[in-house]
Amino acid sequence: QVQLVESGGGLVQAGSSLRLSCAASGLTYNMYTMGWFRQAPGKEREFVANIVKFDGDFTYYADSVKGRFTISRDNAKNTLSLQMNSLKREDTAVYYCAASIVSGLVSRPTDYTYWGKGTQVFVSS
Numbered sequence: 379q380v381q382l383v384e385s386g387g388g389l390v391q392a393g394s395s396l397r398l399s400c401a402a403s404g405l406t407y408n409m410y411t412m413g414w415f416r417q418a419p420g421k422e423r424e425f426v427a428n429i430v431k432f433d434g435d436f437t438y439y440a441d442s443v444k445g446r447f448t449i450s451r452d453n454a455k456n457t458l459s460l461q462m463n464s465l466k467r468e469d470t471a472v473y474y475c476a477a478s479i480v481s482g483l484v485s486r487p488t489d490y491t492y493w494g495k496g497t498q499v500f501v502s503s
Contacts (some may be wrong), residue, residue: 380404382475386483387497394465400458400475400494408432408450411478413462413490416471416499425485426473427460438483442468465501472496477490 386398398414413428430436434451448461458475461465476490484490 380477382492382494383476384473384475384494384497387473387499389500389502390465392465392467392501392503394460395463396465396499398460398462398475398497398499400460402456402458402475402477405477405492408453409479410492411480411482411484412451412458413476413478413484414458415474415476415487415490416467416469417474417496418471420429421471423474423487425487428478428484429445429458430481433434436482438485440485462499465499467501467503470501472498 379401383401390470414426415423429437429449429451434502437449446464450459474496475494477492478490480486480489
């Protein structure tokens with residue numbers, strides 16, 4: 379049974395940093411492209427970033443987070459991370475990690491097979 383479990387969310391002030399983690403189990407982790415998505419109240423789930431399978435040589439970001447967020451993976455520990463710096467109020471959302479067998483830039487939620495339950499990030503001004 380595949381499980382993706384996010385952690386690290388919380389309440390922070392604008393301009394601060396937060397690091398999200400996702401622990402994966404039940405799948406051959408390095409064979410999956412991993413992604414982060416977020417969903418704010420009343421909005422659709424949106425792509426944040428993804429990292430390619432295997433050695434994670436390539437990463438992709440939404441324009442809204444480029445230069446502030448960094449996605450990384452540790453295949454030895456089956457974990458995915460999202461370092462979020464210079465947080466803004468508009469980053470407030472539930473953040474989800476997801477796994478896909480698709481390669482490259484994978485920004486559509488429908489391309490992901492497995493999802494975590496999410497972790498809440500709230501950024502106050």
